[in-house]
Amino acid sequence: MNDTIITIDEVEKHISGYLLMRRNMGFKCNTEEKNLKSYIGCYRKAKEVLSEHNITEWCKRRPTDAADTWQRRCTYIRQFLVYLTNMGLAVRVPPVVRTREKSSFTPYIYSSEEIIAIYAVCDNLKAVSTSTHNGLFAMPVLVRMLAGTGMRISEALSLMVHRVVLDQGYVILHACKNGKDRIVPLSETLLEVCKLYQLYRSRLPQVSDYFFVQADGCPLSYKSAAGWWRKILHGAGILHRGDLYGPRIHDLRHLFCIESALQQAKNGANFYTILPVLAAYAGHTNIASTGRYLRLTSEMYPEIMSKTEDVCEYIFPRMKSHEY
Template sequence: MNRENLQRGVLAPLIRDFIAMRNNLGYKSQSCKFSLFAFDRVAFGNGLRTIIITAEMATEWCNRRPNEATDTWSHRNCFLRQFAVYLSNLGYETYIPPLVAGPRQDQFVPYIFSDEEIKAIYAACDSLALYDRHARTNIMVLPALIRMRCSTGIRIGEAVNLRINDVNLEQNYLTLRSTKNGTDRLIPFTEAMSDICKQYLKYRKLLPANSDFFFVKLNGCYCRANGFCGWWTKILKIAGIKHRGLIIGPRIHDLRHTFCIKSLAHLLKEGKDLYYILPILSTYLGHKSLASTDRYVRMTSDMYPELLGKTDSICSYIFSELNHQ
């Protein structure tokens, strides 16, 4: 069945305009799109034939459902609230639902790897071996992929989406395209990382030419970003680092947190002026604002209290207190 046929309510054209506006502003709106069109179908089924969102409709939609995760509930409410504000700005009579408290992300503390643990992770990656023939495994990319993430701080999704032409081994930089926040970035890397990439490419050229992605499975096909969980758990076990579960980790994403925090700590130790460095690092990491980079520091304030004091003096006049709702 054509999905467009299901999006037949009176709100559907305005939802399409709203999603288009979000996309033009650089936001990825797939989840928002599905949620709002689901609301439109429910409203149409309940007899809505005029452009309006009533308090009764919004309250019923925003009520938390049995066994629903806080994150899912919060996002569904947020999407409807944003759309209601959009309708109000267009002059339509609409009820704007209040914000609901989302998960308190500031209570989460990422795992920051020590230099010794990073070395152990590298050694673990190099020691991985297959005990049977499995062409769809991504084992071959792990030594280079993990080292690239540790040395550049890029997201796992950004790494697996790299094409061969995006990795410039003559001038040593990566070209990241259509990243999480809808922007492209150039990421420099070291000569040592360049040598590792060249070594990886020597073996990659022996694989079937099924795609032009830089990191591929043994069959030459694309590696999914969520396809490394099993290997990551095994790497931590070999490295002697206790794994406490998918949520608590240490997660593979904590390599990015480690890069950010250790970069700031290194710059601070060298006496660099964080007033100038923090915006540069924020842009380098692909954050939309200084608030995101500042949150990295706050989550690890117990380990690096000197960083929190420094960033406070820079960021306090921009955002006095972070709000994670």
């Protein structure tokens, strides 16, 4: 047990102070805040919230945890406990969790036929009840926005109306994952879809300042979008294997990056020009992050692979084999 018993109110107060300190240092802390609040919700009724037993249970790996998810959860609670020790409170800090396990996750790359089927299902979605508190209203546009721009689902859901400049054909993504803003252009077809959506959106009795809303005018949540996405996949005949394995709605971003690189390669560009531009467009801080999206094989994309070999051949020369 910890040497100091801290009440639930004190813990919540310290969490607020900890997050404020982190944000003043320039960190966004959205996921960190969500994780710490989840811990509080799990052990709120415990006699001692920050007991060694509770911390140990929280830091155990769950069957559905990917390696990085498990490591982040342990890191968040550990950093908070270190903060408490620096505040003079006697709490036990768990050891650092380090995993050398490489991620085996492979994004699902939708085929052209699957994308057409997904759009068709989106355009024919029907609500099963008369409740307006669902995300059906925005899903056809949201799916096309993700597939047509490659933006993150979090960026789309946080998009505000005043940052959607339809008369000039672009949107402004504010305070993205790396803390920077970026401008994302819209294609002509996507622009027409957004204008039609905006027309019907303006007819809602009450509506929030978020661009993607439900029929009741409230902001569209990730939970609602994910629920509708599973229904869309089912309607398109695509097997959904669970939240951990997908296919996920975020995989539309992978598809956009790969298709963009493929199109540029077909136009004669090489990776010296493709990756830096795509990295800036996708909001990555380095080319390596963009490279992880391009999980390509020579069987799927021979055009890109052949051009990559041509560009990099002098870096990795073919060696003659000799028998000794």
